[in-house]
Amino acid sequence: MSIDAREVGQIAHLARLAINAADSEVHARNLSDILAFVERLSGIDTAGIGPLAHPLDMTQRLRPDEVSEGDLRERFQALAPATAEGHYLVPRVIE
Amino acid sequence: MHDRTIAELAAGLSRGDFSSVELTRSVLAAIDQAGDLNAFITVTPEQALVEAEAADARRARGDAGPLTGVPIAHKDIFCTEGVRTSCGSHMLDTFVPPYDAFVVERLRAAGAVMVGKTNMDEFAMGSSNETSWYGPVRNPWDSTAVPGGSSGGSAAAVAARLVPGATGTDTGGSIRQPAALTGICGLKPTYGRVSRYGMVAFASSLDQAGPMATDARDLALMLSAMAGFDPRDSTCVERGVPDYAAALGQQDLAGLRIGLPREYFSAEGVDPGVTRAIEEAVEVFRAAGAEIRDISLPNTELAVPVYYVIAPAEASSNLSRFDGVRYGHRCSDPVDLEDLYKRSRGEGFGEEVKRRIMVGTYALSAGYYDAYYLKAQRVRRMIRDDFARALEEVDVIAAPTAPSTAFALGSKADDPVQMYLSDIFTIAVNLAGLPALSLPAGFSGGRPVGLQLIGHYFDEARLLGAAHGYQQHTDWHSRRPGAEG
């Protein structure tokens, strides 16, 4: 599986990463190498073998429905690049 | 710090040979002098001295535990309330969390004194510590060599005897491989043994925190404090924590069944000096009465490709939260939302992180999910089943931790796949969720070699016991860089 610079652009868009044009070729080569490397999995017979998402066979624990978190807005928003009137700010979104 | 272990320092503190404040001052001075190693991203002298005073007061009250007053360092992946947590990334260069990671809470509660945050590969993605935005860490044994990664700063700090112990995280070998390359001990516990709460996530189904120190006893002391149930992590196991240090003496090497996976010894590209050192280490076990068996882990060579699908897939999603909106790096003057996202992330992340995000994005995208992600998850089960079968016959599996000793800075930086292969012996353990440790087992070409021991689920006590037993017969663990003779 080989990836070209155009596909790098598509993937970078999906991942919201700015990639400059000069680096696209290098990324294309690196990604192609990595994909070629993992390609060997395609030859493995996995018939009848279920996917394993977690190493341990455990099930989800449930949390009681009780309020445990208070208002830490000031502390959290001190970390934010841009806020106003308690809101996080982003360039205007058009729906 | 005079080359002492945590256990020895605790004894000195309790005898009153020195106070925690004195000890902490000497540690801070040593860190200051070892700036060339670049082992720390942030040093916290004021806070450390406050904690040391509190530890001395606690000891005076007769309320001290084995870690009370002992200086340690945290990998900069663990959130520390009020102390910058960068994860080795420009993205989080100014991020000061309002909360502590579970591991940080627990070690603080035990009275350990945090002296700073150690350098690491950016977002734990790397095997050489060269991807850190704060620059590479140098190997204390040879400043032209890497310390391994991603917990390279913790490994170098312990190896250089700047601190007696440090925390690390291990997603594909990030505790064990740098431990091996710097001649110290490092333990990756069973997945779920230590809470991941407050640990910046790389690959959630693989990440596990663990201790790094100079010998098995110190690992045991640290693990007893770090392990335990935490309701804030759904994947953390509700299970009692043994007193690992107390259990050390109860382990006997005689009769211990050790499996040698033939695939790990016949793998291509393994440094013959490493193989020789491991074979000698195995002989030490045999001489002490251990029963050595040949075993097979047939899908070994698939572990790295499986990992390089699953880990980037999870990472690509885990790192989406770094978007320049609520915290972290934000580009200047974004023209629109798209621009805000793309430039903030493009500028905030380094090349390796971007590479893995793209690989993971690709592996999960429409049309490729089944061929890559799902396929990798199926082979992951085969790898786990291999271990389950092998562990029916043996108590512990022994193997090299890394295929080579510490390699030269820059030597693999341009070839991601070659870099990924440095984790060829450690990755399968994360895929299976098993516990494993690395301990020093000699040298090759003047650089340390690490022996890896892999155990049954939640059988950290036996792993530590085996390592401790070995260390009763050898002194590799007390060798330190720069020492005479």
Add this chain to the structure above:
Amino acid sequence: MQWEAVIGLELHAQLATRTKIFSGASTAYGADANTQACAIDLGMPGVLPVLNERAVRFAIRLGLALDAEVAGRSVFARKNYFYPDLPKGYQISQYEIPVVGTGHLDIDLDDGTSKRIGVTRAHLEEDAGKSLHEGFGAMSGIDLNRAGTPLLEIVSEPDLRSAKEAVAYMKKMHSLVRYLRICDGNMQEGSFRCDANVSVRPLGQDEFGTRTEIKNLNSFRFVERAINYEIERQIELIQDGGSVTQETRLYDPDRGETRAMRGKEEANDYRYFPDPDLLPLEITADLINEVRAELPELPDVRRARFVADYGLPNYDAGVLTASRELADFFEAVAAGCDDAKLAANWVMGDFAGALNRDSLDLATSPVDAEALSGLLRRILDDTISGKIAKEVFEAMWQGEGDADTIISDRGLTQVTDASEIEALVDAAIAGNPQQLEQYRAGKTKLMGFFVGQVMKASGGKANPQQVNEILRRRLDG
């Protein structure tokens, strides 16, 4: 050509839990921006989700009520996309294995028949925050209080054939989730929302046409209007030689139109995969049985019982079981007066009318079930007539006390003493000789006139039945 619409709804019910689905932050509505967004809701580094038990129980309740399979094992997945109201860059949802599988809901059609609508699935997921586009200059403001609020997304089969059917289904589901007390149903606050998938096809064709998804439908009226608009738009488009584009559209209530959405939907490769921070959700038979035992009598079952046990018409039983509170109220009134039909008439009539007139609901009603049944008892024991009862009810509504107090204070007790009524009747006849003559000459309609005279003379208190009887005897005798 005859066209047929094919509609499926995705209903989002916010679950009435105290805390978020994966964090311990409060879900109370109306707090200051971002004061109820904790580290987990904000997607801070290193923090992890833990599932709310009550959200799971609520999902099971709905599953049981829809006669659906509750999955013994279901999986949470991440839906990955970038949007400012989605702090982690992914929404935790369920994808391949939802908690509730195939079920159904029966709706009433206008012709009195009912239609079974298939429910494909219902899954648990977290809500997103809110973006405010006004008031921040060239910026949008993001409030993440709503982020992480538990949602149950209920997906119907494309079984609906008109906007009317869609609304009937939505209303029925709205009533059901409130009945089950799993959602407050407040549509103004966004607790119950609807996305509609709409397509059209020539009548008789089996294949579906290309569908569009309409978002932002937060009232029954908007759902009906938006779907009707969209059906017309699609038919016109096709008739003009065009074709429908599969896309997401937004309903604009001010213009009464739908329009294609910009921005959000442009990249829709969501890269779903199992969330590695959450483990498979196991629901044991024991838990299902426990939840089943907590279930109230379901609305359709209760309706059937009202018809069978109380002899109510099906329609009335449907009205009275539209909400659990109303059905409870009716049953309390019926039990208190021991006449279900009278209770039904009053609850649906004067009582409902008064609530409606004063914009009150059962919780704020000045007359409770006990008071209303006290009034109805006085009708049944002939203390007052139905007509006087309306006056007494109005006084009760104004807070003048219970029925007995008002009847006694105002001296409204019905006159049932035969000799007293006979005297009134005789006086009425004697006072109107002309009408008497006409009556006897065959103008029997004048009976009403005499009844009126007697009632008037009694101040409305004479028992009307007795008045009629005695009058007839005297006039005809």
